[in-house]
Amino acid sequence: MELMTPKEIVAELDKYIIGQDRAKRAVAVALRNRYRRSKLPSNLREDITPKNILMKGPTGVGKTEIARRLAKIVKAPFVKVEATKYTEVGYVGRDVESMIRDLVETSIRLVRDEKFEEVKATATNNANKRIRDMLLRTQKPSGSSATSTQSNKVDENTVEIVVEDNTKKNSEALLKEVEEGIHDQDLIEVEVTEAPKMIEIIPGAPDANISDMFGGLFPKRKKLRKITVEQARRNFVNEESNRLIDMDAVNEEGIRRAEQEGIIFIDEIDKIAMARGNGNGPDVSREGVQRDILPFVEGCTVNTKYGLIKTDYILFIAAGAFHIAKVEDLIPELQGRFPIRVELDNLTAKDFYNILTQPKNAITMQQAELLKVDNIDLQFEKEALQEIARIAELENENHENIGARRLHTIMESLLDEISFEADGNYPISKVVITKDLVQKVLGPTVEKYDITRYIM
Numbered sequence: 001m002e003l004m005t006p007k008e009i010v011a012e013l014d015k016y017i018i019g020q021d022r023a024k025r026a027v028a029v030a031l032r033n034r035y036r037r038s039k040l041p042s043n044l045r046e047d048i049t050p051k052n053i054l055m056k057g058p059t060g061v062g063k064t065e066i067a068r069r070l071a072k073i074v075k076a077p078f079v080k081v082e083a084t085k086y087t088e089v090g091y092v093g094r095d096v097e098s099m100i101r102d103l104v105e106t107s108i109r110l111v112r113d114e115k116f117e118e119v120k121a122t123a124t125n126n127a128n129k130r131i132r133d134m135l136l137r138t139q140k141p142s143g144s145s146a147t148s149t150q151s152n153k154v155d156e157n158t159v160e161i162v163v164e165d166n167t168k169k170n171s172e173a174l175l176k177e178v179e180e181g182i183h184d185q186d187l188i189e190v191e192v193t194e195a196p197k198m199i200e201i202i203p204g205a206p207d208a209n210i211s212d213m214f215g216g217l218f219p220k221r222k223k224l225r226k227i228t229v230e231q232a233r234r235n236f237v238n239e240e241s242n243r244l245i246d247m248d249a250v251n252e253e254g255i256r257r258a259e260q261e262g263i264i265f266i267d268e269i270d271k272i273a274m275a276r277g278n279g280n281g282p283d284v285s286r287e288g289v290q291r292d293i294l295p296f297v298e299g300c301t302v303n304t305k306y307g308l309i310k311t312d313y314i315l316f317i318a319a320g321a322f323h324i325a326k327v328e329d330l331i332p333e334l335q336g337r338f339p340i341r342v343e344l345d346n347l348t349a350k351d352f353y354n355i356l357t358q359p360k361n362a363i364t365m366q367q368a369e370l371l372k373v374d375n376i377d378l379q380f381e382k383e384a385l386q387e388i389a390r391i392a393e394l395e396n397e398n399h400e401n402i403g404a405r406r407l408h409t410i411m412e413s414l415l416d417e418i419s420f421e422a423d424g425n426y427p428i429s430k431v432v433i434t435k436d437l438v439q440k441v442l443g444p445t446v447e448k449y450d451i452t453r454y455i456m
């Protein structure tokens with residue numbers, strides 16, 4: 001379980017997300033509470049269920065971004081789902097239960113990757129030895145990367161050339177060569193299994209895969225293929241790792257972690273809320289989806305192909321803009337299961353300026369990196385960035401408020417010309433974006449908006 005303190009989690013989120021302090025605090029505290037709970041005696045622990053969070057705020061202010069970053073920070077099993085993707089049980093489409101199954105899959109993958117990492121050294125060693133042994137058995141014509149193995153059928157027209165026999169080489173020395181990658185581009189013949197074809201039974205249901213359902217009923221086809229040592233090593237490391245790892249234990253630990261540490265982020269929850277008085281049409285199914293979500297948030301047991309999982313301790317974070325539908329339009333039972341409400345703030349010009357400059361993955365930096373590929377050294381003057389931020393706020397006020405996404409659209413039109421012209425056929429050229437340039441490029445559109453502002 002992660003050991004980060006709430007302050008550390010917030011500090012980490014701060015590197016990518018500007019403002020929204022309350023939302024950051026709420027998720028940080030919720031996570032720390034999971035850790036605190038894990039330290040309690042089991043009789044106490046059983047009674048403490050996580051307090052689910054409902055994030056509410058306009059579009060493009062960082063709801064999804066907070067969840068996405070959170071997932072990367074804490075190494076807990078995490079899935080992000082969109083409420084609108086689900087359909088009521090009994091209808092064609094993805095049922096809500098699949099979010100629990102997805103969480104288990106994610107969790108098992110997480111545990112497996114950890115175990116893989118643990119056995120990596122041993123597995124690599126074994127793999128290299130296997131390659132060495134294969135090379136020893138191979139007669140390798142020198143000066144050519146083609147190898148012919150003894151098992152190879154040689155047709156009448158081909159004369160087998162035996163130039164150097166690797167068996168003469170000290171096997172220790174050969175192992176060293178293999179480890180150092182000297183033979184990486186040599187070809188060896190290995191048996192590879194062909195993945196069985198995926199067959200979709202029910203359209204739109206991605207989990208339905210015949211070979212999955214019938215387990216080992218269809219034997220996997222094996223076939224001899226010539227591949228490079230490098231590729232063979234990857235295959236062998238995989239095989240060896242699987243041999244070294246107790247998969248049953250991995251599945252068990254995966255289930256345990258999903259159960260105790262799992263986080264499910266349900267995005268666009270407002271889209272399945274329904275405004276009062278519209279009790280027909282697709283709304284009926286929206287309420288149905290809410291009712292379907294309920295038992296999982298309440299706590300129930302779900303059967304997955306890896307075993308049973310209790311959903312009682314999974315942390316749910318729901319988010320939505322709640323522009324049209326209100327939180328109160330969700331069915332009361334569901335509302336009640338999200339006791340922590342955080343509202344995200346609308347972003348201002350000052351926030352936009354910070355978003356342009358501060359995050360580790362700031363878009364100004366991304367654009368500069370992209371253009372650097374075509375020999376352009378892109379720089380922004382401070383005043384230019386302030387002007388972009390001001391225009392973003394203005395356009396959000398006068399047009400649809402799309403939050404920080406506005407910065408992306410503005411940046412695209414601002415750099416449109418440069419992006420199109422740049423082709424790298426020149427020495428490195430410096431391009432400085434000034435306030436003047438921003439106004440010249442964006443001015444005409446902005447002025448238009450400025451006028452509309454006063455026309456009532």
Ligand SMILES: Nc1ncnc2c1ncn2[C@@H]1O[C@H](COP(=O)(O)OP(=O)(O)OP(=O)(O)O)[C@@H](O)[C@H]1O
Nearest residue numbers: 016017018059060061062063064065321355404405
């Ligand atoms: N506070 C912020 N700090 C930094 N970047 C932000 C912030 N808010 C939004 N962004 C950026 O804007 C884009 C959209 O944000 P995000 O996906 O989080 O919106 P959202 O709140 O989930 O909106 P929606 O309700 O439409 O789903 C992302 O690229 C994100 O990086």
Ligand SMILES: [Mg+2]
Nearest residue numbers: 063064065267
């Ligand atoms: Mg979102």
